[in-house]
Amino acid sequence: xxxxxxxxxxxxxxxxxxxxxxxxxxxxxxxxxxxxxxxxxxxxxxxxxxxxxxxxxxxxxxxxxxxxxxxxxxxxxxxxxxxxxxxxxxxxxxxxxxxxxxxxxxxxxxxxxxxxxxxxxxxxxxxxxxxxxxxxxxxxxxxxxxxxxxxxxxxxxxxxxxxxxxxxxxxxxxxxxxxxxxxxxxxxxxxxxxxxxxxxxxxxxxxxxxxxxxxxxxxxxxxxxxxxxxxxxxxxxxxxxxxxxxxxxxxxxxxxxxxxxxxxxxxxxxxxxxxxxxxxxxxxxxxxxxxxxxxxxxxxxxxxxxxxxxxxxxxxxxxxxxxxxxxxxxxxxxxxxxxxxxxxxxxxxxxxxxxxxxxxxxxxxxxxxxxxxxxxxxxxxxxxxxxxxxxxxxxxxxxxxx
Numbered sequence: 022x023x024x025x026x027x028x029x030x031x032x033x034x035x036x037x038x039x040x041x042x043x044x045x046x047x048x049x050x051x052x053x054x055x056x057x058x059x060x061x062x063x064x065x066x067x068x069x070x071x072x073x074x075x076x077x078x079x080x081x082x083x084x085x086x087x088x089x090x091x092x093x094x095x096x097x098x099x100x101x102x103x104x105x106x107x108x109x110x111x112x113x114x115x116x117x118x119x120x121x122x123x124x125x126x127x128x129x130x131x132x133x134x135x136x137x138x139x140x141x142x143x144x145x146x147x148x149x150x151x152x153x154x155x156x157x158x159x160x161x162x163x164x165x166x167x168x169x170x171x172x173x174x175x176x177x178x179x180x181x182x183x184x185x186x187x188x189x190x191x192x193x194x195x196x197x198x199x200x201x202x203x204x205x206x207x208x209x210x211x212x213x214x215x216x217x218x219x220x221x222x223x224x225x226x227x228x229x230x231x232x233x234x235x236x237x238x239x240x241x242x243x244x245x246x247x248x249x250x251x252x253x254x255x256x257x258x259x260x261x262x263x264x265x266x267x268x269x270x271x272x273x274x275x276x277x278x279x280x281x282x283x284x285x286x287x288x289x290x291x292x293x294x295x296x297x298x299x300x301x302x303x304x305x306x307x308x309x310x311x312x313x314x315x316x317x318x319x320x321x322x323x324x325x326x327x328x329x330x331x332x333x334x335x336x337x338x339x340x341x342x343x344x345x346x347x348x349x350x351x352x353x354x355x356x357x358x359x360x361x362x363x364x365x366x367x368x369x370x371x372x373x374x375x376x377x378x379x380x381x382x383x384x385x386x387x388x389x390x391x392x393x394x395x396x397x398x399x400x401x402x403x404x405x406x407x408x409x410x411x412x413x414x415x416x417x418x419x420x421x422x423x
Contacts, residue, residue, distance in 0.1 A: 032171050036162045036178060040155050043182040046416060047151045050192045051144060053420040060098075060146055063194035067099020068106075073289065081294035090303070090365060092287040093241040094196035101145035107401040108313070150198050154191035157202040158182060161375050164209050165382040168346045172401070173386020177378040179405040180328070183412040184378075185321045189419045190371060200246035201238030207247070208353060208376075210235045211254035215261035218268060225272075235275050237283025244304040245362060246372055247280070253353060253399040260345075302364030312370035313358040323417050324408035328378065332384040333402075342387050407413075 051073035066084040070092065084095075158181050166174030173305050181187060214228045232254075251273070258269045288295040317326045336342045336351070357373035388397050 026326040032166065032174070034167075035175065036159070039148065039162075039175070039178050039182045043158060043188070044151065044155060046182075046188050047147075047154070050188065050416055050420045051147045051151075053417070054143060054147070056143055056146075056195075058193060060143075062144070062319050063095055063098035064102055064146055065099075067095040068103050069099070070096050070289065071103040073274070081288060081291055086382055091196040091200070091240075091242040091244070093199045093238060093305050093341040096201065096287065096289065098146050098194035099151045102142065105145060118337060125333070126212050134286035142405060145202060146194055149193055150194055151191050153188060154198055157198075157205060160206060160209075161379060165379050165386075168379075169383045169386030170390075171387045172398075173382040175382075176385050176401050176405065177382025180325055180378045180381060181375065182406060183405070183409040184374060185319075185412050185415050185419060186371065187374065188314065188412065188416070189422065190368075192419070196242045197368045197371050199242035199263055200239065200367070203235060203242050204246045204250040204357075205231070205375045207235040207239050207250035208253050208349075210256070211250075211258050212261065212349070214270075214272065215258040218262050218265040229275070229307070229333065232272070236276050236312075237280035240280055240284050240298075241287045243362070243367060244298055245306055245367065245369065248304055249356065249360070249369075250370075251285065253276075253356070257349060281345075287416055303362070303367075305364045306360050306362050306369070308359045310359055310363045312368070316370060321411045324404045325377075325381075326409060328381050328404050332381050335384050335388055336380075338390070341391075342384050342385045347380060347387070350383065354380060 024207065031399065062084065069082040069084075082095075085409045158178060161181055162174050162178040165177040169177075210228065210232045212231050214225070217224045217228045236247060236251060236254075239250055255269070255273060256276040258273070259266055262269050283294050284298065316322055336347060354373045357376065358370050360369035362369065385401050388394075390403070
């Protein structure tokens with residue numbers, strides 16, 4: 022199968038530049054951070070998942086079965102440390118026995134208490150989450166640009182890269198960034214599958230496989246995110262599939278089965294630990310507008326708040342702004358912002374942010390194609406500049422809080 026050509030033009034370069042600025046912000050914050058107890062917990066439990074120590078009889082790791090928290094974040098945090106440890110041991114084997122640094126073929130003779138032997142632990146722990154945040158930013162730009170053109174794509178990406186909340190959670194190991202990455206990918210992969218169903222069946226299979234992986238990885242990060250994303254997938258696929266709706270439920274059933282296998286693999290195929298995800302209460306939720314109120318009333322998000330108010334007025338007042346491309350991310354934003362988990366400490370409002378930025382990029386991209394283009398081009402530029410200045414101004418605060 023011949024792969025489509027990928028051209029690197031000025032849109033790709035500008036998007037890469039914005040993502041590099043985002044990476045620079047994250048690196049600046051990480052360089053000023055101190056390792057926290059949460060960092061050590063993610064490192065220890067993540068390494069245990071990869072290195073299979075069986076520390077406690079009947080439990081998946083020394084952290085328990087993690088029934089209230091996804092395994093994805095722990096594996097992402099622990100993988101670089103495990104890889105560095107194996108690299109050090111492999112290099113040591115090429116030395117003569119009398120010159121070996123690590124006796125008995127292990128770091129300090131212990132699997133876990135060897136963090137003093139590893140270098141750059143802070144960066145190895147935090148950069149994988151930054152990588153997923155950058156991956157999501159690239160995906161957001163790709164979706165918004167395809168739907169709304171260059172202006173809409175860059176506006177959405179610019180708000181994403183200079184959102185203080187995105188930077189704050191991207192610079193520490195957690196499952197919320199991964200859940201946000203997963204649910205956004207899950208929803209738009211489902212939409213892609215529905216569009217592919219209008220074409221030949223040979224194009225269905227690779228997108229269905231992507232849907233299975235997206236659902237499985239989202240569930241591995243947070244069960245509630247997977248449930249919300251899967252519910253949205255049913256709704257959007259039924260709406261878009263039209264004459265092929267009879268196939269939608271079959272595809273979704275196969276997706277559920279495949280996703281369960283993916284999550285089972287994250288638990289290293291330990292059945293007792295795997296069953297706890299259904300009884301741990303991580304998917305229990307209720308509704309509250311407090312998180313949304315806090316986000317939009319925070320001064321450092323003021324430019325995003327202004328853009329959201331203007332976009333809501335334009336969406337309600339101008340017919341050309343009300344179509345599926347804008348309505349889908351708006352519905353996801355409205356569905357996620359009020360959710361509050363009652364059994365675990367999670368942030369569903371945070372998962373709504375890429376959908377919010379996609380909606381803003383769509384509405385402003387539409388209005389820039391009208392006779393008011395010059396006015397709104399100036400307005401969008403001021404919004405981006407203001408938000409960038411606000412975000413950069415609080416980087417030191419983010420470093421101390423994260």
